[in-house]
Amino acid sequence: MTEQTNSGGTGGRRRRAPLLITGVLALLVLGGAGFGYASYRELDANIEGVDINAQLGPQRPADVDDGSLDILVLGSDSRSGDNDAYGRDEGGARSDTAMVVHVHEGHKKASVVSIPRDTLIERPDCTDAHGTDVPGRRRAMFNTAYEVGGPACAVKTVEAMSGIRMDHYIEVDFTGFKRLIDELGGVEITTTEPIRDDKSHLDLAPGTHTLDGERSLGLVRTRKSVGDGSDLGRIQLQQAFMKAFVEQVKDVGVLTSPAKLLGLADAATKAITPDSDLDSVQELASFARGLSGIGAQNVHMITLPIAYDRIDPNRVVPLERQSGQVWKALKDDLPVPAAATEGTATGAADGVVR
Structure with missing residues (x-):
């Protein structure tokens, strides 16, 4: 099964929600405490927002005001050619990581649905940031929506798949994420199996590594050397890594060092591209504070129910009935039923990293 509940920990320490959005924005919450005016201006200048609402127009799912939130979080290689060193695909920037984060009413629990980049979907007609029409396509890989039409097309594609309006969009650039890890001083993980991947420059023996x-x-871009070599295994690695990353942020003690705090906040704001409703430090910090009450025991993470495609075994397709159960649960602000993920394809990499 692909279903995972991200709870537990060692030494009685409470793990926070392992989301890209929480890990990055937690730094901005800290930044709201003690920076001067000049620092705020500098950090605000790092943030490049994108006006999703203007690009998509009114033809979207209904904006339901029930206290819940739906956020599309993408990890991309869009900003820097440095990403080529980690196995970037030919043809332009793509989204390697995609998660729909549903924050339930009351903001005390969340459901997270990871969408494999290799999922074959019906991509809708889009308009890119330059106003150019991009025709839709049947049996298109999910991550081509971002490649051909940018963030707005990625949002439109998710909304078409799910029938759920995305309240926010946050993109995390991989090279910016790398700089954030270096500012943090590294992330400690434990591998239970060897991971050797020439494309991602990894050679990790079983054991603990910083x-x-x-x-x-x-690691988060590795796929060929774990599990069945599919994108599903990579998703499992990413989920495990994010747990370790957020734990490291929580324990680093940045409040004792203003210089360390500023460096982390600078790296974080350079690593993300939010929608235009979150394109300032103040807006991001306020938004993150609204999510800070979500504990790890109240985060339910799954991978979209899929099966390997019968025509192309290197691709996957959503299972219509089970996927429908997932999206209906989120639309109704209910927990995703366990039956929705039973018997679906997995990446067989669960437990390789912890």
């Missing part, structure tokens, strides 16, 4: 930014980025 990964710098370069090796951390290599």
Whole structure:
């Protein structure tokens, strides 16, 4: 099964929610405590927002005001050619990581659905940031939506798949994420099996390792050397790594060092591209504080129910009935039923990293 509940920990320490959004924005919450005006201006200048609402227009799912939130979080290689060193695909920037984060009413629990980049979907007609029409396509890989139409097309594709309006969009650039890890001083992980991948420059024996930014980025982009070599195994690695990353942020004690805090906040704001409603430090910090009450025991993470495609075994397709159960649960602000993920394809990499 792909279903995972991210709870537990060692030594009685409470793990926080292992989300890209929480890990990055936690730094901005800290930044809200003690920076002067000049620092705020500097950090605000790092943030490049994207106006999703203007690009998509009114033809979207209904904006339901029930106290819940839906956020599309993408990890991309869009900003820097440095990402080529980690196995970037030919043809332009793509989204390697995609998660729909549903924050339930009351903001005390969340459901997270990871969408494999290799999922074959019906991509809708889109308009890119330059106003150019991009025709839709059947049996398109999910991550091509971002490649051909940018963030707005990625959002439109998720909304078409799910029938759920995305309240926010946050993109995390991989190279920026690498710099953030280096500012943090590395992330400690434990591997239970060897991970050797020439494309991502990894050679990890079983045991405990402190990964710098370069090796951390290599790990979250590794796929061929874990599990069945599919994107599903990579998703499991990413989920495990994010747990370790957030734990490291929580324990680093940045409040004791203003210089350390500023360096982390600078790296974080350079690593993300939010929607235009979150394109300032103040807005991001306020948003993150609204999510700070979500404990790890109240985060339910799954992978979209899929099966390997019968025509192309290197691709996956959503299972219509089970996927429908997932999206209906989120739309109704209910927990995802366990039956939705029973018997679906997995990456067989669960437990390789902890």
